[in-house]
Amino acid sequence: xxxxxxCLIFATLLVLSCADRQVAKRRFIRDAVAYEEGTTPHFxxxxxGRCFEHGCLSCTDENKMADxxxxxxxxxxxxxxxxxxxxxxxxxxxxxxxxxPNLPEDMTAFWSGTxxxxxxxxxxxxxxxxxxxxxxxxxxDGLNWCGNADQTGLGFLECPSWDYDKCYGQATSVFWNKAxxxxxxxxxxxxxxxxxxxxxxxxxxxxxxxxxxxxxxxxPAKVTKANIxxxxxxxxxxxxxxxxxxTLINLWSLLEEKGIEYSCTxxxxxxxxxxxxxxx
Numbered sequence: 001x002x003x004x005x006x007c008l009i010f011a012t013l014l015v016l017s018c019a020d021r022q023v024a025k026r027r028f029i030r031d032a033v034a035y036e037e038g039t040t041p042h043f044x045x046x047x048x049g050r051c052f053e054h055g056c057l058s059c060t061d062e063n064k065m066a067d068x069x070x071x072x073x074x075x076x077x078x079x080x081x082x083x084x085x086x087x088x089x090x091x092x093x094x095x096x097x098x099x100x101p102n103l104p105e106d107m108t109a110f111w112s113g114t115x116x117x118x119x120x121x122x123x124x125x126x127x128x129x130x131x132x133x134x135x136x137x138x139x140x141d142g143l144n145w146c147g148n149a150d151q152t153g154l155g156f157l158e159c160p161s162w163d164y165d166k167c168y169g170q171a172t173s174v175f176w177n178k179a180x181x182x183x184x185x186x187x188x189x190x191x192x193x194x195x196x197x198x199x200x201x202x203x204x205x206x207x208x209x210x211x212x213x214x215x216x217x218x219x220p221a222k223v224t225k226a227n228i229x230x231x232x233x234x235x236x237x238x239x240x241x242x243x244x245x246x247t248l249i250n251l252w253s254l255l256e257e258k259g260i261e262y263s264c265t266x267x268x269x270x271x272x273x274x275x276x277x278x279x280x
Contacts, residue, residue, distance in 0.1 A: 039154040040143040047072050047139055054138050071098050075139075078175075080151045084160050085167035087174045096182055101134035106189035112203070112210040113196035117231060121194070128192060131183045146171045180209045184217035190225045191218070195248075197230040197238045197266070202247030215254055225261040229268055242266050 040046065051068035074095040081091050109128040111118035122128040131137040146159035160167040193210070195203035204211050218226070228251070232238045240246040242264035255262045 037144055038156040038158050039145045041156065043143060043145055043154055044072060046143065047075070050139050054135050071095070071139075074098055076154075079145060079154070079171050080147050082169065083151055084146050084155070084171065085169050087169040087171055089169075089174065089178065091169075092175050092178050096136060096178060099136040099139065100182055101136055101186070103134075103183070103186045103188060104129055106191075108183065108187040109192040109194060110184075110210050110214050111194040112205070112208040113199050114194045114231060118194045131179060134183070136179055136182070140175070144172060176209060177213055180213040181217045184214040185219055186222075187218060188222045190227060191223055193226055193228045193251075195228060195230050197232045197240050198236045200239050203230060203240055204247040204251040211251075215251060218255075218258060218260060220258040220260050223260050225263070226255055228262060228264040230264060230266050232267055238266075 048068050051071060075092070078087070078092040078095050081087060107127060107129040109118060109122060109130050111130065118128070118130055119132060122130050122133050132141040144159060146155045147153070148155035159172070160170050162170055162173050164173070195210075197203050199205070201207075204215075206212070228242070228248070230240075230242055230248070232241075240248060242248070243266075245252070245264075248264065252262060252264075
């Protein structure tokens with residue numbers, strides 16, 4: 001029994017390694033407004049492999065397999081709980097209750113239009129902890145998913161696009177909305193916000209998860225200050241800066257209404273170096 005269980009873990013992690021390399025080649029950016037490819041191939045294997053990897057890679061008892069399978073089943077039940085585009089806002093509540101993080105104080109980092117740089121920072125410093133670093137976010141980071149036409153399983157051919165007018169209850173957007181709100185509501189102490197000052201849509205654009213979900217859900221009873229890191233690519237002509245804000249004014253107003261202090265810094269040296277390497 002122990003031998004076969006160990007082989008199952010190894011096989012799952014082997015699929016995770018191979019399949020995750022393919023995911024990395026076409027990294028799914030949550031800021032996108034449409035993503036119409038089907039469910040990521042080998043979705044269940046990747047999910048289970050990440051569960052073992054993040055939770056307890058060295059565990060070899062059968063309870064670990066059962067825990068990960070239960071977590072996956074709760075996630076799948078949420079996806080299949082209603083037809084595509086009709087998932088309820090609370091569809092993932094059971095799953096999230098099983099994997100919700102306990103965030104470290106003064107380390108929560110939010111990002112918008114800066115996926116690569118934010119996660120480079122979280123990988124090299126102990127001062128940044130993104131949602132994708134949490135167990136909840138790590139399980140599905142970079143993946144796409146939806147139910148098939150009759151909701152008997154995952155749909156691997158095509159998923160509805162992220163269109164909040166025509167498909168509000170889309171499986172991935174419902175999850176990231178709820179996960180983003182969960183992270184924002186749990187953030188404590190000082191938080192960091194890594195924003196892109198080059199995009200002509202604005203660093204604090206209305207369509208982003210940070211603007212729609214995370215910033216409004218920051219709890220002033222828990223969050224003392226928001227440190228805004230506004231980054232620009234080397235040689236670019238910035239769309240907005242801390243000294244010449246455009247959309248940032250809306251963020252500052254929101255924080256002031258909540259009674260949360262804030263600072264804004266253009267191109268902190270440790271951020272700027274990484275940004276020039278990874279944002280194109």
